[in-house]
Amino acid sequence: MNDRPVPPPRLPVHPDPATEAVLGSGLLHELAHAFGGPFHFLLPDRFDANLAAFRAALADAGADGRVYYAKKANKAAVWIERCAATGTGADVASPGELREALGHGVRGENIVVTGPAKSEELLRVAALQGALIAVDSLDELDRLTAAPRAGGGPPPRLLLRVLPPAQPDSRFGLDGAELEEALAHCARAGDAVRMEGFGFHLSGYAVQPRADLAGHLLDLCLKARVMGLRADRISIGGGFAVDYAAADDWHSFLAAQQPRHYHARRRFTAADFYPYHSPLAGADALRAVLAAVPAGGRNSLAGRLRATGTLLLMEPGRALLDRAGCSVFRIQGVKDRDGYAILTVDGTSLSLSEQWFNSEFLPDPVLVTPAGRAAGTGVHPACAGGATCLESDLLTWRKIPFPVRPSVGDLLVYPNTAGYQMDSNESPFHDLPLPPKVVIDAAAMAIGGRPRWRLDRRPAC
Template sequence: MAVTPPPSLPAHPDPRLDAILNGGLPQELAYAFGGPFHLLLPERFDANVAAFRAALDEAGVDGRVYYAKKANKAAAWIERCAVNGTGVDVASLGELREALGHGVRGENVVVTGPAKADDLLRVAVLQGCLVAVDALDELDRAIDLAETLARPARLLLRRLPPAQPNSRLGLDETELATALERCAEAADAVRMEGFSFHLSGYATQPRTDLAGELVELCLKARVMGLQADRISIGGGFAVDYAAAGDWERFLTEQRPADYHAGKSFTAADFYPYHSPVAGSDALREILAARPSGTGAPLADRLRETGVMLLMEPGRALLDRAGCTLFRIQGVKERNGYAILTVDGTSLSLSEQWFNSEYLPDPVLLTTGDGPNGGPARACVGGATCLESDMLTWRKVAFPVRPRPGDLLVYPNTAGYQMDSNESPFHDLPLPPKVVVDQTDGRIRWRLDRRPPA
């Protein structure tokens, strides 16, 4: 009886990446490193930044893009930010030092996150960074620091989203009113430059709605003598990993029998791997929409009021900017499918540690030594003794049978997958990051300047 193949979810075609993977470089690097590694494509990062800037230009809106550094620890992205003037969003002293150390000017850094440490605030004020204030006591500390250092603190006031009242981040309406009064009273110690928010999820209209509210708050703050000429809408720009038909088919057809050990997932457990409006197109939609569905489009309101739009995309700037490769070191047959063991762990594919699954199909690169046999289904486990160390619970349908020595390529992993949860568990080394340069028709590589840590 024919076995129904498990649903697949191929990533969007990527001929430029295929040109790298189909050459000899992957096997050479796998031999050199003796373990898994990540490929970084900084040209893609530059292109994604340019796409966001183009969306602002098309709408005639003054704005600034800040790369959310938490999405990937590699130095390559910060180096590109320093060169092309992209801002950087940081939330720790370590991240701030990394940004400054790679040449990003303090004025191009926004400091976010709750309850910021005194050392972080001190360096941020000294370097002229823009600080998103999350609480009244944090505002008081920032003002005290500014007065002590005789340096004005550049501040945004972070708004608690009314539609997400249970969020632990931001100032509610009463706190916001108090914060504005304190900023006005602080006079030259503070440059209150505007307001910010960050919404969960990827819907665009709620971002337009809240941005419209922040524009009105800027106008009220100006009456109090405050600068208030910019707002930040945070991140949450979706990435489109796969085609709509493939995504819909996957969600419809997937069932526990398609996963090792009968593991089950619901649609709500997964990142939305297809998004009809993603990246810079989501920004276009936000700008074109009308706040709360009435009045002028957001872009018009920003222009009319002279309010600058700031944003902090992370994953969206890393779309197609990297992939992760593992070498297969063991193949075991079990109940009609294979269990592959690779030379790394699921700690280097972070989605697995959120009770979810990274769904874009891994691509098999065979060594070409001898016949592989026909199509085969296989799940993928890590090189540890933990039952839960699974890179892919799903029984992926491969065109040929995987063998030890073959490579598995997980596509489009630069955004949050590579290093959010990496750990040298079992004393296994962290996968190195390899920066690939495709200029002048040549493919060259170097190690990322930040050593694994």
């Protein structure tokens, strides 16, 4: 009888050549020494590639559409710089995000303003700059239409945000009765507003519900046009999944993981985790939505968009940042426990934000020694905690099966963290500085050179 313990399950991410080149370059240990703490590195070329894939999906379906980067997914300036350079829109939800987008060169007409109960400042500046405002309540519509237009400028542009019928408990959007009242209000307002269409944001990643609700919004557009309103665009929001891991690896992990594989025998179920494998992700998910036939119809969504002359707007965040960055922590302590090690790194779990959702960021971190990426045939389980006094401050509760025993001075590189992980929940707790962001020039690596880098936000002169 074999009584050998079964090693904890692994969850490797899809290989990424650009990330592998950075891991093998020797640059990360130099940066860890220079910054004296954790940092994130960013790969803007991946943003451009993901954006191109979304645009190709629209073109291949014959649909007219625009992509807006959901800025909340990552605070780095480089993504907004890429938006400005590529003519991409930005989705913002606060005065600060709006200033960032405008300050980095995104035109006001290419900005959509979302979020509930927008402040007077946000509504005022958005209207002045010609941004498209997603109206979330009748009160907001009243305030927007009643606001004076400075210097006789153009009327505010708006979408009416629809409460998804399948998610009636959502706190966002207008229900059926409110929509009727809002449409009547816009029709009475005449030239005081430009009602350009409707939008929604739907939780989850299923294709058909998105296509169904988009079809409903097209019906609303036709109704609004009869009332004399422009209504020539719809927004389907975000909700495009990222495929982090292969299907076999993901399903094997879910089948194998047990409380004993986590520090303190913490319990997780599959429902607690982000779906780290998705058979339809990113631009492929958009292709599927465009090809789907909305409920009650005969034509695909793309066909209905063409037939009605309607522009499709979308606001991906995580999907535009797929494989566009990693988070790096230096190990500053190793403590042996019963059959595994507890690593302490030089940062906190606040810089790996999945803990915010009472969950776990599951893709395996990569162990990088001063000699390069760790390689071996051993199994050395270890969890990873932050450098704070809190029991709950663990970056990884799971006992990761590393190929060699981690040592002080080694680096843990968490892959593919640009989307909602690296800065959504950051805090200078214990007066620890926020990890800086480093922008890597992939073009230099592509020709066999050493990676060139710069800080995402350069110090002010």
